[in-house]
Amino acid sequence: MATTPAPSPGRARGPLTLLVAVPLIVAFALWAFAWPAARTAPRDLPLGVAGPPAAVEQLTGQLQQHKGAFEVHRYHDEAAARKAIRDREVYGAVVASPSGPKMLTASAAGPVVAQLLTQAASRTAPEGTTVHTEDVVPAPPNDPRGAVLSTSVLPLALAGVLAGALTVLLRLRGTRAVGALMGAAALVGLVAAALADSWLGALSGNWWAEAAAFGLTVLAVSSTVAGLGALLGPKGIGLGGLLSVLLGNPWSGVSSAPEMLPEPLGALGQLLPPGAGGTLLRGVGLFDGRAVDTPVLVLTAWTVLGLLAVTVGGLRGEGARTRSEETGGEATGTAGTTVLRNRLSDMRS
Template identity: 85%
Template sequence: MATTPDPSPTRPRTRGPLAVLVAVPLIVAFALWAFAWSAARTAPHDLPLGVAGPPAAVEQLTDQLHQQKGAFEVHRYDDEASARQAVRDREVYGAVVATASGPKMLTASAAGPVVAQLLTQVATRAAPEGTRARTEDVAPAPAADPRGAALSASVLPLALAGVAAGGLTVLLRLRGTPGVAALLGASALVGLAAAALADSWLGILTGNWWAEAAAFGLTVLAVSSTVAGLGTLLGAKGIGLGALLSVLLGNPWSGVSSAPEMLPEPLGVLGQLLPPGAGGTLLRGVGFFDGRAVDTPVLVLTVWAVLGLAAVTLGGLRAGRPESRQPDARRAPAVDRVPAG
């Protein structure tokens, strides 16, 4: 009995290895560009810096700072007390105070040890010859993490946790209410666990414990819901796109290891519009500054979370429609017909 050849064309066996040979180098090159370029171009770009003191001295200090074109965004204050409060309110990263014995630099290592070190060097250059620059850390980093390395290292695990939660939600086909509940529950548990590790055990955060847990959880929720929402709408490609935004772009552009203003333009601005960058800024605000200047990062994270959860809910509604549950006639199995007799 003759067999009918399969009419469906077979894919060339060389297509798979060729795709791997092309895709992997491109991904590695893109990751190196995203991570290495921002690190190699670290420098101040419109870094907010305060100046306080007598008008004549303030004018002289302002002129010296403006000589470094585009490096600093100068904010003027009447006296040292006003400048000190501005640093604590996160209006500026530091402030130069003109005194009778020379300039005095107010820094905040909790806002970024790299920036505090940079401002110390600025004060040293601005000090008159034969005098020693004076610096005061008005918002010091915790003793358990004086260089901010542990806090910087916590952003990537949060992004990975969000990608894992969102990816599993898509792979397990959790849509609608079950998907939303899974994302909310996973984010809340991650927030509690992260706060217990970062605050209670390691001591790298020193703020309100519940506010820190909420910041961790909201960051993970923004990432996970974005990945799940894109995966629900686009499938596996959506999961990859969410991972690209959160890990390959969001992590190196977050500025948490230094400051957003230390990244090349416009990476600092773009990074704060992605969940890892907004989450890092939020963690600093609730961990060291009593929740000051956190309105923008909370808004950014909330928008990502709401859009992702809406996409997951929409996917559940589409899956629940009667027409979506009907079998596709084109996919119906063929029935062998037996000739009569």
């Protein structure tokens, strides 16, 4: 009578792993995306105040009533406040003038933030006073809500993850891997700049600087994924995707501002490639390249570390393959010697 073989422990654990892993991954993704969105509010948001000393003191006191909401920067006149907005030191400024308070905003820095600052200025103004608003650095007319920039971070992250994963799966090593990653990033940068600037008109900066910003963002992600994959295998690809897509994208703050996210997500997001890339793109595409030193440094660090990991992982793989070939060669030589001895013994007999 035939007996049915018992299922192996691995096959028995498979369905259980699936039932547990999928809900956990979904819960983690919802936490990473939904929590920051549900808790969006200003937290030490840089805001300027300008005008006569007495008026500045009064405005500062009113703004500080919103505990922890604003980081107030004082300027002696409106011209200094305007310069600070253009240099991306502050997101806007309240100016006290004889004709009443004026709110200077920069919708290019984030339409959500500009709207929030306008509402805050209206609440702090004396009753019956109209607050005049001026957009110092407006968003492009073809993208007044900043939708193109805010939605570009995820495709760039996905492109980087795909390029890095393919580099690992195709077993590219050394200069071939580095060349493939850099070439793919450069092409993505050119295509993205053509779409976002030339076609959609959502960016208004130097075209080549925008292409370089797009490309550097993709290269930082792809080199990180490829480096982790070269060191850790498929698990490294998953870890790189988690850092870039599940954490880097929702924590980038590109749709509002890093200071609008729960702490410390805004600061952490700027240390990941998508957040640094979004800040860099906003700087080169809408603010004439101002305040881009930090995001360039962050992206360069991820790129260098990733390419270094790719190189080390490739050297490790080459060493393992060489040892395997040497071992195989020795085994083949030993087997050949044994066969030859057996034949000679047969001839003698």
